[in-house]
Amino acid sequence: MHFADFLAGSFGGACGVAVGYPLDTVKVRIQTQKQFTGIWQCIVLTIRKEGVHGFFKGMFLPITTISMTSSVVFGTYRNCLQALSYIRKAENTKLDVFMSGLAGGVAQVSVMSPGDIVKVRLQCQTESRHSVNPKYSVKPKYSGPIHCLLSICREQGLSGLYRGALPLALRDGPSFATYFLTYHTLCARLTPDGQKEPVCC
Secondary structure, eight states: OHHHHHHHHHHHHHHHHHHHHHHHHHHHHHHHHHTOOOOHHHHHHHHHOOGGGGGGGGGGGHHHHHHHHHHHHHHHHHHHHHHHHHHTSSOOOOHHHHHHHHHHHHHHHHHHHHHHHHHHHHOOOOOOOOOSSSSOOOOOOSSSHHHHHHHHHHHHOGGGTTTTHHHHHHHHHHHHHHHHHHHHHHHHHSSSSSSSOTTTT
């Protein structure tokens, strides 16, 4: 992968995280806390108690790890494809693409899981240091992502950072396998006869 592609992909991924993060926070809160009964009620209560900042709790780690996560996914995918092609002494099949994508999705959990668990812990923390309403000013357990990360390690050990990693792998493995297979298939079908498919196919 060229450096420019890596940089552009990292920046694009970071922008994607930033844009989707507020609704991800709402989703997590509705899924995990009984006090939130719907989307609008959660949005209004979050703004009232924490301000706009409340929608972006825990975003620091996903943005900073997006580059590593992408590297692991695409690096594992490319190396698996090359290994399968070398072993069979033939061009890669659609099954190779699917299995390599599956391996990439599972491998990225090693990087993604710690960031994901910190993200969720901070999203579920409705107390805020930046409270806009004094009557809701209860001191939060975690002061930020690094403090949350260190607290989990201190209380539960390194294994605490990988709680829920198996369901994450079971979700992301098939997800990336489908992603790469769909992309590869569409590249093959849309490339005119006599022209080469994109290199990342």
